Amino acid sequence: MKIKSFFIITIVLFSVWVLLNNSYEPVLLIIGAAVSILIALIFCTKCSVFSQIKLSPKSLFYSIAYLFVFMIELIKSNLDVAIRVISPKLPINPGIVKVKTVLNTELGRMILANSITLTPGTLSVDIRDEYIYVHWINVEGKDIETATNSIVKKFEKYLKEIYG
Amino acid sequence: METLKLIGAIIVLLGSIFLFLGALGLVRMPDLFNRIQAGTKASTLGTMLTLLGIILLNPDWTGKLVILILFVLITNPISSHVLARAAHFRKIKLSDKTIIDQLADDGVEEKDDINNSKE
Amino acid sequence: MIWIIISAVLGVVMITMSVVAIHHKKITIAILSAGGVSLIASILYLLLAAPDVALTEAAIGSGLTTFIFFYVLNKIKKHKHVEE
Amino acid sequence: MQNIGIEQISLAVGFILLLIGIWGMLSQKNILKIIVSFTIFETGLNVILVVIGYIRNKTAPILDTTELQTNTAEKIVDPIPQALVLTSIVIGLGVTALLLVYALKMHKEKKSLLINDYKDTKW
């Protein structure tokens, strides 16, 4: 498990290095590999965050699908905000509701919370055990099931496949 | 080539309009949480679109701009989450239109730092 | 022309923020505004063709100075709380 | 004044920041506010120093394109004030940190942040 985490973090750091330098000279690649391995050795001997990713073709497919769903939601959310801001009457109906999630890995929960923050009219305020508290700009239902169905479900089916 | 540049410039313009709408939302919304919502969403998409347009304008700079876009995409929601959490902890008044606040009903949970370390 | 407009707006924002930094009652806002003055100054350096200085001002002048301010302020506030 | 450029505007901004910083340092009573004014003073000073090295229509002294590597002196701004300002910012951080820790110590002794309460060395 540790070796997998170390491997993934080295790959991530190395790709960040290559993107930053924007060139493929062998000297640069060697220095980048050395620096990435050094940082991964010093700072990530204990971290388990990256070992939660499932490496399989299916999860890759789901990640790409998730990215598309997320982009569409992000653009919808911005149009929504734009309409609300421009309209003179400010049609808002805010409240803080509680939703339930079945994800139990740290990385998956963070990505879920970030996605909730960037989708139409919702902002994750707090996260406790399996509940996420969400500030909703236009509350449609006060009980947990309704809120969960309309806020979380659309992302969760993808994230469950990727992070378990 | 010229059409690509024109498309890039239009995307930059679109991004700047979203940034402007975000700032407008910041001014017009009635309470803090709605302001944070408007500010975060619009400024994230606005910055992403602006940088995307610059990638189209000059494809040589792709690497650093992609890093910057990913960075904004990760950090901006986190910072607004932390801000909203701190504001709720300090009991900032929600606007009068608010109909429900389940977090306040569940009470403040004082967590000690020892229990939470999963390592 | 565009450069003059950008630098003039940035200058106005900087001066307003520095006045806020000095005359606001809350010390938190004062420190935040001082950090903001530094951050905007770094864009001004960029316009003045000094990217090295801009990077230094963003990383050191705005970043670390603000962090040290907040750590010290937090310690002072806690001390006061114990006293009361 | 038809040839007004960003250097004049930046110089004016630098001078105004300098004056605001001096005003704050002299008129404020709270010691943390005095340190905040000090950082603003420093920012204004750095802006003025950078403006001194600026030459209109020339670019940053970093020769990363081949076009800049011939006839360099006609294409770049002055690098020396920039190097000095870099030094000044770093030392400013050290001085600010020292001032703050000193303020922390004083607060521990006197239980007050107001400068009027520190009367020991006044004569």
Added chain:
Amino acid sequence: MVDQLLNISAIIILLAVLLSMYRFLKGPTTFDRIASFDTMTISMIGLIGIITYLTERMIYIDVAIVYGLLSFLGVIIISKYKEKSL
């Protein structure tokens, strides 16, 4: 044409900065000011991008990356201070 569009975008971003500045001056609570500070700095990253294109120096993007990092950390640290858990 491209340059004119970019100039207009830069001016719109400056208007956004001024609007956030209004909220910064007026905002009733400290948190409103922090939120407006956040929006202001994020908008400035877009401004740096436009400046980079107009001056055609790629190296300025480094400044934008560091800028984004520092504004994020500033917001985090002041929120944590207000939350009394620094």
Added chain:
Amino acid sequence: MLRNSLILILILGLAAIMLSIFVDYTPKEKLGPVAEHYANNGKEEVGAANLVTAVVVTYRGLDTLGEVSILFLSAAIIGFFLKIRNEEHSKNQIVIRYSEILGTGAKILVPIIILLGAYVFINGHLTPGGGFQGGAIIASAFVLMLIALPRPALNHRVLSIIESFSGLSYVIIGLLGVFLAAGFLDNQIMSLGTFGTILSAGAVPVIYILIGLKVGTELTGIIGNLKEIQNEE
């Protein structure tokens, strides 16, 4: 009231002086002689694409050594001020409201930020930035770690070992310049390499890496000391 009006008079006087300077200000048309020498010969003499780096590390290298020692001195004085009563390390920890999202974000971001700092000081002779900026970015990564994670520990021994090692190496490289090249801190003790690639400019990248490590550990030490006193009493 009298005091305020005196200050006002002082400010007005200074403003008058500055106004006269401002009116007389004429923008520069061309570089001064020293800067012109640096601009035309810097490429052959130093080999660094970033001329500001060339001035900071080589032409004005002694000033940089002084700057690093001032920073070291201030870090040491701060440590001395704060560490004086560290023996009776009382155990009433403050309650930290741990946020899971921020914690996970910090775990992802800290290595990337440290890599960014390393990039800034390794490429100091080609792109903007250098040792001081890279060190400050690394210190910011530690700030994020200290804020976000529940119980981080800084190992001050390792920090001081890295700091002393890099400071010592910096001075030794400077002295090598006296024996192998033209003078103290001369960078031609190694070959200059091809202009504009990462292995160019002789000893400049090495010096900047050492400065980066030293400044990073010093600033991290200051932040760590400030963090530790939060838990006392």
